[in-house]
Amino acid sequence: MTASVLTRPRTAATIPSRKPRRRLGLGRPIPFGAAVGPVLLLTLWTVGSAVGWLDPRTLSAPWTVVTTAGDLIADGRLQENLTVSARRAGLGLAIGVLIGTVLALVAGLSRWGEAILDGPIQIKRAIPALALIPLLVLWLGIGEQMKVTTIALGVFVPVYIHTHNGLRSIDSRYVELGESLRLRPAEFIRRIVLPGALPGFLLGLRFAVVAAWLSLVVVEQINSTSGIGYMMDLAREYGQTDVIIVGLVLYGLLGLVSDGAVRLVQRKALSWRRTLAD
Amino acid sequence: MATHAGGLTATRTVHVQRLVRRFENRTVLDGLDLDVGAGEFVALLGRSGSGKSTLLRALAGLDRDVVGSGTVDVPENSSVVFQDARLLPWQRVLPNVLLGLRGTDAVRRGQAALAEVGLAGRERAWPNELSGGEQQRVALARSLVSEPELLLADEPFGALDALTRIKMHGLLRELCARHRPAVLLVTHDVDEAITLADRVVVLDGGRIAVEVTIDLPAPRSHRQPQFLAYQELLLHALGVDQTEG
Numbered sequence: 128m129t130a131s132v133l134t135r136p137r138t139a140a141t142i143p144s145r146k147p148r149r150r151l152g153l154g155r156p157i158p159f160g161a162a163v164g165p166v167l168l169l170t171l172w173t174v175g176s177a178v179g180w181l182d183p184r185t186l187s188a189p190w191t192v193v194t195t196a197g198d199l200i201a202d203g204r205l206q207e208n209l210t211v212s213a214r215r216a217g218l219g220l221a222i223g224v225l226i227g228t229v230l231a232l233v234a235g236l237s238r239w240g241e242a243i244l245d246g247p248i249q250i251k252r253a254i255p256a257l258a259l260i261p262l263l264v265l266w267l268g269i270g271e272q273m274k275v276t277t278i279a280l281g282v283f284v285p286v287y288i289h290t291h292n293g294l295r296s297i298d299s300r301y302v303e304l305g306e307s308l309r310l311r312p313a314e315f316i317r318r319i320v321l322p323g324a325l326p327g328f329l330l331g332l333r334f335a336v337v338a339a340w341l342s343l344v345v346v347e348q349i350n351s352t353s354g355i356g357y358m359m360d361l362a363r364e365y366g367q368t369d370v371i372i373v374g375l376v377l378y379g380l381l382g383l384v385s386d387g388a389v390r391l392v393q394r395k396a397l398s399w400r401r402t403l404a405d
Numbered sequence: 406m407a408t409h410a411g412g413l414t415a416t417r418t419v420h421v422q423r424l425v426r427r428f429e430n431r432t433v434l435d436g437l438d439l440d441v442g443a444g445e446f447v448a449l450l451g452r453s454g455s456g457k458s459t460l461l462r463a464l465a466g467l468d469r470d471v472v473g474s475g476t477v478d479v480p481e482n483s484s485v486v487f488q489d490a491r492l493l494p495w496q497r498v499l500p501n502v503l504l505g506l507r508g509t510d511a512v513r514r515g516q517a518a519l520a521e522v523g524l525a526g527r528e529r530a531w532p533n534e535l536s537g538g539e540q541q542r543v544a545l546a547r548s549l550v551s552e553p554e555l556l557l558a559d560e561p562f563g564a565l566d567a568l569t570r571i572k573m574h575g576l577l578r579e580l581c582a583r584h585r586p587a588v589l590l591v592t593h594d595v596d597e598a599i600t601l602a603d604r605v606v607v608l609d610g611g612r613i614a615v616e617v618t619i620d621l622p623a624p625r626s627h628r629q630p631q632f633l634a635y636q637e638l639l640l641h642a643l644g645v646d647q648t649e650g
């Protein structure tokens with residue numbers, strides 16, 4: 128009896144009074160949800176330029192930006208400036224990561240190291256790297272040295288903080304294990320300390336990459352004669368909005384690609400963790 | 406720290422004399438004496454908080470920050486099995502077994518040790534892909550691969566289910582019969598102690614209060630009347646009243 132009622136589809140359809148229960152949470156995810164916002168912006172920009180709402184001097188049309196990028200590539204300026212910028216950022220990043228890691232190891236593995244290093248680094252952390260530029264210009268001039276140093280100074284702090292934190296949060300049970308197995312100090316560092324601190328280090332690296340690009344943008348707009356920032360600064364003087372936008376897009380792409388690369392490394396290096404998660 | 410007992414008694418592996426260990430003016434070990442012979446299997450029973458782990462950590466040399474005094478003679482070549490398997494999660498199974506092992510044939514020995522605990526072929530697995538019992542077997546392989554003279558184990562099977570624990574008992578007996586280390590096994594399980602040990606000691610009041618040599622033929626079980634007698638004796642020593650049993 129009841130079964131026949133339940134199997135009749137009309138019964139359910141003809142009860143308008145019973146509202147479907149509202150589910151908690153946000154509901155099903157939208158396919159390609161992350162692309163919706165950018166695509167909408169791009170559409171507004173295109174339509175705005177086509178209809179004439181946007182003055183080309185305020186914001187060049189998307190197609191102008193594309194052709195400008197093509198021209199810049201054709202005459203080699205884009206590649207040239209991109210290479211210079213990437214080299215600066217890469218060098219600053221490498222030096223900063225090395226310094227941050229070494230300092231974190233020294234501070235993390237010895238009480239004296241921590242006593243000596245941790246305070247100054249915390250103070251340095253409170254001063255934005257960019258605020259040091261006037262001093263660095265006085266000391267090092269306005270050449271490459273100053274630029275790379277500024278980037279390295281911005282990079283080493285997050286690497287230090289997160290690596291140090293990673294070292295300090297290694298489970299003491301593993302330290303005990305190392306003691307009970309009578310590991311030599313070098314073995315202990317290689318087998319337990321470094322892998323244990325790796326997740327922290329990689330997190331620091333992600334922040335470091337962001338910091339490197341940020342510092343790059345700033346140093347390239349001070350008395351530069353090359354680099355993407357220089358290209359944009361020059362374009363400002365001539366009122367070339369399209370070139371500025373090409374520069375902005377480049378910065379954005381560089382940031383995205385490098386963050387993606389670090390995340391890839393993270394996933395590869397921490398594969399032992401992923402086996403738990405999925 | 407650990408020194409050899411010397412030529413005085415060649416068959417004595419562990420020699421502990423007047424051992425005192427104190428935590429914030431609470432004396433946990435109070436003049437404890439204990440000897441373990443070469444190849445002897447000793448089970449250490451005691452109420453929770455009686456100081457079993459404290460004693461084991463003293464023997465393992467893991468208590469340098471603890472206040473205390475006394476003589477502890479243990480062989481340099483001793484290894485520890487913890488209650489948790491304590492495998493490094495970022496290393497696969499074989500490197501975990503090889504941790505701290507030296508010598509050119511280390512890999513071969515590690516593989517042999519894994520085969521002994523029934524885990525041949527799992528060398529490349531990650532620790533968190535193994536079950537709790539398998540992880541503890543890897544830990545056992547790691548502790549035996551260095552051919553220790555002394556094996557110190559603190560409730561190594563405490564986290565395992567009853568069935569797995571029985572299998573591990575069999576495995577441990579087998580391994581000990583082959584490698585003949587002296588063993589000090591901390592447990593809170595009276596049956597486990599009787600099943601495995603040559604001698605059971607009960608820690609109470611900071612000293613070895615009761616000492617029972619288990620003299621039972623090989624397949625030890627509840628069906629042996631002697632087993633039940635030992636059980637009652639030890640439960641009594643632990644302060645458990647068994648009148649309702």
Ligand SMILES: Nc1ncnc2c1ncn2[C@@H]1O[C@H](COP(=O)(O)OP(=O)(O)OP(=O)(O)O)[C@@H](O)[C@H]1O
Nearest residue numbers: 428429433451452453454455456457458459460593
């Ligand atoms: N690091 C420590 N600091 C302070 N007190 C401690 C410390 N370690 C152990 N104790 C104390 O020493 C006593 C004995 O501890 P221990 O861990 O040796 O007991 P146990 O016999 O192993 O108990 P269980 O069977 O519960 O493991 C307990 O009262 C405990 O609180």
Ligand SMILES: [Mg+2]
Nearest residue numbers: 457458459559
């Ligand atoms: Mg304990």
